[in-house]
Amino acid sequence: MKRINTILILMLMVTGGVFLAGCTSQEDTEEVPDVSTLNIGYQPSTHQLAYMTAKEKGWWEEDLAPYGVENVREYEFPTGAPEMQSMLAGDLDVAYVGAAPFVATLASDLDAKIVAAANSQGSDLVLRPDIAYEGPDDLKGLDIATFPPGTIQDTILRNWLKDNGIDPDNDVDIKAMGPGDAISAISAGQVDAVFLPHPAPTLIAEEGNGRSVVYSGEMLPDHVCCVVVVSGDLIRNHPDLVTEIVKTHIKGTEYSNENQDEVAQLYADRQGWDVDVIRASLEDWDGQLIADPTIIAESTVDYAQIQYELGYVNEEFTRADMFDMSFYEQATAE
Template sequence: MNKRTTAKVSLVAIGAIAISVTAIIAGCIEVEEPKLTTITLGYQPSTHHVAAMVAVEKGWLKEDLARLGIEYVDIKVFPTGPPMMTAMMAGELDIAYVGLAPPVAALYRGLDARVVAAVNNEGSALVIRPELVEEYEKVGLPAVLAGKRVATFPPGSIQHTVLTRWLREHGMCPVADMDMKAMGPAPARTAIAADEVDAVFLPSPSPAMLEIAGDGVIVLWSEDIMPGYICCGIVASGRMIREHPEIVKQIIRTHINATRWVEENPAEAAEIFVKTVGGDVATVKRSFEIWDGSFIVDPHLGVESALIYADVIFEINREEFEAHGIEPLTKEDIFDTSFYDAIRIG
């Protein structure tokens, strides 16, 4: 072996040793989470998400996350769930308080995120114009909706998914048998008050607001449409889950504390809701008194409901999904319960 060959072998050997030593050292050093100073959190103007509003108003979210280096929490309010998932898919939203159906619908289309906590069950109602009450008493539900204009949240939302499932179970097609209109809560309330739609299916506090204003009559709560279903949860982006797990875990802790506070202080929670979103305190307090929902935090409770939503959304889009080889989502596709489980065990 000549000197040049010997030199090459020596350099290779030295390089190999250097790589090995680097690997050993790296294996002994705990890898830190990438630096993050701002997160974006979204919710909707519904009492379903009042725990988020309380956490912000009380300063708990800011204080809890500051210990992890977060200097600013950017709050964004969305009218419904589908645009929240559009924002998350675009990298514009890190954490979302949202119905479970929108992330399910978005996961079918490539959303990188998981449900990490639960927020509430049920909590929506079908409201009809007062002029339709006599017809409703004669023909009942859902027959009174035949040929009518019905407003609810857009396709892919929890309200649209739950209502569609119920109509189909009763032999009605939401496309052929009625004029289903996609609207957010404020436009839908305005539309039924102006006789531009005949019925709405909306989350609280909208049903109470319409009834108190004399613009509608509550004829069916969501517990009778899909008993026991879990409505909303907290969704974390895949980036937050992979790169900032401690922040995700703290957000869930803060959510748990805020939820407990809401349950113990509904009157003050109503005041915070009005301060945040607007409206009348007495009406929001009344909404808390009459709604069929309750506040929860355990994501395991949402699994059965989410899988039903996954099936409903798959059936609605079966032809398209099957053409692209897309199969129904599983629990693992939708949930990451590890954060909540760690908090519960700890």
């Protein structure tokens, strides 16, 4: 009897092991369902013309359809901070956003990577016409409106002030505002200056409410501004789709650079701006529309260090923490 029981136990162990192994194999080979709806976040500045151009041309839907995408939903944000909070909550698959708010949210365990650049430079410090300016010392005692803490504009402005011996917390009053509120504030004389991305500086100047005195490229030469961020879920489970997203972004970037007058009209119609203001902005700014992430990698690492020194994040991030260059490499190799 003892021998029979032993044999039965061994048979159960063997057959059970085969069954369990079969279950594991089935789970491992289970296909990940297609992404039928892709959610993209962006901000309405000319820094992100590549996204808007591709959207107006219908390229997002057309290019991504072969990968199962049936609907591309866009979500507009005034600044990068709320956009990154939306991505952190899992509501966005792709984000056109400033590198600085991406870094700040990475510190909150955001599962995402930068897969492409969007633009460099392209913001201006604008003073009211009646305020004299010969150098940074003239800013002492002024009220300056810019995007909220943790954004590109806030980071660059504070770092530049510190580099010029001005305490950003005590020598000036930096007021956090979205672009619309900041434009209204300087126009109404409620603030003395703004530091905003284009096309806002050109609009303020065209209306006679201010003049650009410092370009962001003078504050931090060749600095990264906006980037293309993709969720970790897409990167791990839909790499071919991510490569196509990067291809469409590259197409939007190249077309925007080669057809400036047309995309100025596309932007003006889309956002309700005067096209002459947009054309002037694209002529006047120091920004560049780019896609290659290697161009902005070092600058992004510098941002992360500045964020750390300003106390916005409590850890130092490396290039590997922030970037996945492989999708751009694949997109440009084919």
